[in-house]
Amino acid sequence: MNDDREVICRPLGRRALWCLVALGAAGVGSAAVRAVYRGTLLDVWVGLGLLLALLGLVCLYAATVRVSADADGLRSRTLLRRRNLAWSDIADLRVYIQYGRNQEIHRVSVLLRDGRTPRLPLPLSGSCDDRPEFDARLDALRALHRRHGDPETSHVPVLSYRTAGRGSAVAAVLCVLLLAGAGLAAWFVPVAASEKQAWTAAALCTAGAPAAERGECLSTQPAVIARTEVGGLRQSSRLHFADGGPFERLGVSQDAARGFEPGDRVDLTVWRHQVREVTGEHHVWREHFPGGGELAVIAAGLALGAGYPAARVLIRRRGQRLPDDEVLPSALPFAGALVGTAVWLLPLCYLHPTDPLGSTVTVAWTASGAVATLGMSAWAWYATRVRTPGNAAASGDELSPDEADRFLAARFLEHTDYNPNGFGTHIVLGDGPPAVTPHPGPGRFAARRIPVERLTVSCVRRARGGDGDTVDRSWHIAELDDAGRPVRLAAAPDDLARIIRALDAGRPRP
Incomplete structure (x- = not known):
C-alpha cells in the first residue's frame, strides 16, 4: 500500500516464494539429467525432482499474484489471468468468508x-494475526471506490x-444424492423381502429332489475347520476348511471367527449354492439376510x-430478496419436523415395508x-419467516417501571464501560x-x-454477516449512538423492542 492514491x-514472503521457485527449477533440471542418465523415469530421484517441480509451479503462481487499484479502477493479475475493472462497473466490495x-x-x-x-x-487473511492488515487494505480499496465510484x-x-x-448449490446436490440413494434402497425392498421369505420357508432337500430344485432347498455337509482369520476393524474375517471340497473358505463375522477353533467339526448348510449357516458343537454362525x-x-x-x-434451499429461496449480507433464519425448525416425522414413519416402514396401507391400523397410523x-x-x-424490524417494534408486551x-x-457487541x-x-x-448482567438472574449481582x-437509537435492522456468528440468526440489531461512539445491541425482535422502549423511557426529558 503506497498512499491514498494507489x-x-x-x-x-515473496522472497521465500521465489527461492522455492528456484528450487523447483533445480528439481526439473535434476530430474531431466537423472532420467537421461538412467534411461528411465522409474527412479526415486526423478520422482523427487518432479515433486519439487510441482512445488515450484505452485509457488510461482503465488509469487506472481498482484492486485492494484488507483483512480482508474481495480486490476488483478495472476499467472493465468489478468482482470481490469473500472470503478463504474463495480457495485460494491465485500468480504467473502471461506471455511477451511x-x-x-x-x-x-x-x-x-x-x-x-x-x-x-x-x-487474503487466514488467521486472526493477519486480519488487521486485511481490514486495512480492504478499507483502502473501499475508500478509492467511494472517491471514484458509487458503492x-x-x-x-x-x-x-x-x-x-x-449459493445453495451444495445443499441442492446433497439433496439430490440423498433422494437418489433413497430411491435405490426403496427399489431393493421387494427383492430383499422375497429373498428373506424364501430363506425362512426353505426346507431340507429330499433324497430324490432333482438337481434343478436343490438350489432352493437346504442341504448340509460335514466339514473340518483348518484355521480361522480374525480381521481388524475394516478387514473381513474368514473360516478355512480342510479336505478341499467345494468350499475352501468362508467370510464370517469377527465373533464367529473367534467362536470356532481349528479342528472343530461343523455342519455347513447350503442354500442357493452358498454356505448360509455353520453349526458347531459350541458355536453357530448364520448369514444375516437384510429384510x-x-x-x-x-x-x-x-x-x-x-x-x-432441501429446507436450507427453501429458506434461501424465501430470502432471495434480502441483501446479500443479511443473516437467514436457521433451518433447525424443519429439522425438528423431520425428526418428528421419523418417529412415526420409520416404525411403519420397518413393520410394513411392502404394504404400508394394507390394513385399517396402518391407514390410521399413516393418516x-x-x-x-x-x-x-x-x-x-412460520418459525423461519423473515421478520422485519418494523413488524417487531410493534410487538411485545409493555413492562411497567x-x-x-x-x-x-441480549448482548452489546462492542466493549464499553x-x-x-x-x-x-x-x-x-x-x-x-x-442494566447489563452476565447471568439470567435472579438478582442484580454484578449488574x-x-x-x-x-x-440514542439510530436504527433497528436484521442481523448481518459482519455482526459475527455468535449473534442468533433470529435476532435483530439496534444501532445506538453512545455519545458519538457507534454501539450495537443484539436481541430477539420482541425483546429488543422492549429494551428500546425501556431505554427511551429512562432517558431524561428536556
Whole structure:
C-alpha cells in the first residue's frame, strides 16, 4: 500500500516464494539429467525432482499474484489471468468468508453491476494475526471506490455461510444424492423381502429332489475347520476348511471367527449354492439376510435426510430478496419436523415395508402421522419467516417501571464501560434502571447500569454477516449512538423492542 492514491497488494514472503521457485527449477533440471542418465523415469530421484517441480509451479503462481487499484479502477493479475475493472462497473466490495479445516479464510468479493461476483486473489487473511492488515487494505480499496465510484453500501458487507448471498448449490446436490440413494434402497425392498421369505420357508432337500430344485432347498455337509482369520476393524474375517471340497473358505463375522477353533467339526448348510449357516458343537454362525423392513427404514431415513438440505434451499429461496449480507433464519425448525416425522414413519416402514396401507391400523397410523407432519411443517414455516424490524417494534408486551425484574437475553457487541470485555449476556428491566448482567438472574449481582441518558437509537435492522456468528440468526440489531461512539445491541425482535422502549423511557426529558 503506497498512499491514498494507489493501493498495491502483493503476497507475503515473496522472497521465500521465489527461492522455492528456484528450487523447483533445480528439481526439473535434476530430474531431466537423472532420467537421461538412467534411461528411465522409474527412479526415486526423478520422482523427487518432479515433486519439487510441482512445488515450484505452485509457488510461482503465488509469487506472481498482484492486485492494484488507483483512480482508474481495480486490476488483478495472476499467472493465468489478468482482470481490469473500472470503478463504474463495480457495485460494491465485500468480504467473502471461506471455511477451511479449523480456520476461516477472508477474501475480497467484487460485486459487479451485471450481477457477477468474482473474488480477488489478494488481500487474503487466514488467521486472526493477519486480519488487521486485511481490514486495512480492504478499507483502502473501499475508500478509492467511494472517491471514484458509487458503492451500494456504506458498511462492509460480510458474506458467510449464514447470509443470503451465499449459493445453495451444495445443499441442492446433497439433496439430490440423498433422494437418489433413497430411491435405490426403496427399489431393493421387494427383492430383499422375497429373498428373506424364501430363506425362512426353505426346507431340507429330499433324497430324490432333482438337481434343478436343490438350489432352493437346504442341504448340509460335514466339514473340518483348518484355521480361522480374525480381521481388524475394516478387514473381513474368514473360516478355512480342510479336505478341499467345494468350499475352501468362508467370510464370517469377527465373533464367529473367534467362536470356532481349528479342528472343530461343523455342519455347513447350503442354500442357493452358498454356505448360509455353520453349526458347531459350541458355536453357530448364520448369514444375516437384510429384510425389506431394514431397507425400507434406510430408504425412509435417506429421504428424511434429504429434507434438511432441501429446507436450507427453501429458506434461501424465501430470502432471495434480502441483501446479500443479511443473516437467514436457521433451518433447525424443519429439522425438528423431520425428526418428528421419523418417529412415526420409520416404525411403519420397518413393520410394513411392502404394504404400508394394507390394513385399517396402518391407514390410521399413516393418516395421523401425515397430519402431525403437516402441523410440524406449518410451524417450521412460520418459525423461519423473515421478520422485519418494523413488524417487531410493534410487538411485545409493555413492562411497567415498578414491575419485578425481567431478564432478557441480549448482548452489546462492542466493549464499553457498562459491558467490559463483552461480559454481558442479559439485560435486566423492571424494578430499577436498565442494566447489563452476565447471568439470567435472579438478582442484580454484578449488574452494570446502562447510561440511557447518553444513548440514542439510530436504527433497528436484521442481523448481518459482519455482526459475527455468535449473534442468533433470529435476532435483530439496534444501532445506538453512545455519545458519538457507534454501539450495537443484539436481541430477539420482541425483546429488543422492549429494551428500546425501556431505554427511551429512562432517558431524561428536556
